Amino acid sequence: MENLEGVLVNGSSPKITVPLLNGICPYFTMFPLDFPQAILKEAKRGDLVLDPFCGRGTTNFAARQYGLESVGVDASPVAVAITESKLVRVDPDEIIAEARHILSGDNDPALPQGEFWNWAYESSTLRDICKIRKALLEDCGSSVRKALRGIMLGALHGPIQKKTVSYFSNQCPRTYAPKPRYAVGYWQERSMLPPAVDVLGVISRRGVRYFNLSLEGMGIARVGDSQNISSLVSPVHDKKFSWIVTSPPYYGMKTYIPDQWLRNWFVGGSDVVQYEHPDQLKHGSPDQFSEGLNTVWKNVANVSDNDAQLVIRFGGISDRKASPIEIIKQSLAGSGWYIDEIRDAGVASLGKRQADHFLKSKSNPVVELDVWAYKR
Structure with missing residues (x-):
């Protein structure tokens, strides 16, 4: 089989090239493409990939590069529209x-x-x-x-x-x-x-x-709330997910819709800023936030293989005095997932937000974690 732009063939792990399509529409909160690439290089042909907080679709695009089918779910129609644009093959x-x-x-x-x-x-x-x-x-x-x-x-x-x-x-x-x-x-x-x-x-x-690339279009994205298990339906009948690679909103970070209000208008939203969105995690307290995440992890466990791997990138924001590691541990407790390893993912470069033409102040860098978990 031919290896097209880094597509996984015969279970091998070729060197991945990076088509420019992943950068078609940037967010200021996003993880780099090499994060899901490094994880999914271990996947086998036919494995299904899920991102229950898909954002701009980086996990789904990485899965596509490896020839893997994926599902991305997000409460934001902007996020889903961006993700869908990375899963089509057009001239x-x-x-x-x-x-x-x-x-x-x-x-x-x-x-x-x-x-x-x-x-x-x-x-x-x-x-x-x-x-x-x-x-x-x-x-x-x-x-x-x-x-x-x-x-x-x-x-x-x-x-x-x-x-x-x-x-x-x-x-x-x-x-x-x-x-x-x-x-x-x-x-x-x-x-x-x-x-x-x-x-x-x-x-x-x-x-x-x-769109000058030769990758096959693979995967789907849907607007939904991953706290509802119906949002996480597999695209293949009677087949469950083998890989879940995701980064949920950090506690206190709930401005995705207002920060993307112009794009939200373009996909059918209001032409004025909307500050509330019903289908997102609640941020009233760390406990409330962890409870919402716990529901998501339980739903994900129910649609995943027994030997599935869950990898979560998680961190915090500087104005919330809550421990990211304690939040993520609490959210996983009793969810059907067992923490295997927590890795230091380094410092988020939030102080290097792109095209920051309006605000002169820079955000404090945030330490992030990569949490590896398996089903039990």
Whole structure:
């Protein structure tokens, strides 16, 4: 069998190359691709992989590189949309043709109104964004449209560049959406008007950059709450998961939806910041948080093989005085999983958040843990 871009063949562990697709839409909270790669290189052909907190789909993309089928579950529709874009196989020309078809159509989209939108996007650029948004909200079932949606999410906001234009917005971070009041003040103080952007040109460049790869499309992603076992259904009848590689939200970290509010708008959410999301772990106290995680680990145990391996990357945030190691131990107690080993994963580089154009202060680094557990 041919080894295509690091795909696992015949149970071997080839050297993995890193297609650029994994970076199609960055979060500021994410683990690196080499984390799940190093774990899944031990997998066998036919093993199923699960990430019950899939985020931007790094575990699922690593599984795809090894030729493994996977399921990613997340409460955020933005996370699931990004993950889906990493699990399709399409030709860049198909993406470009689909975008051109949508933009040349006569659909008349509703445009969001208000000071923020006037300063964030030039009017013709916003209209093109909204035309594509409307079309994808009506139908995003095909691989081509899922790829296009991933491109749009990655280009929706980011820094203004002097040479090649890569983003649609006025000056913004690329990893999280700025809050409207602060952003408008920032742009007004600096007299920064939004640029007119060739939306199709950005899509074309990104399509060639991210989807010029030969990996087969494998895996599924679904919006769901992993505290409900129905969200963790295997894609293969009567077959259970062999590998669970994940990183749940850290205690106190509950701003995923508001931090991604512009992308959430693009996939059908509100055009104003929403600060609450019902389908996420509760952060009222360490005990409450651990209890929610415990429910997830129990559900995961029920859909996993008897010899399955669970690997959790976990840490904390500096403004919560709670021990990450105690939280994760408490969450696993009585869950059906036994801790085999806890490894020091080093210091998270949260102080190096990308494209931090608005905030000058840097986050304190956080020590992270890799917890290895097996069923008992």
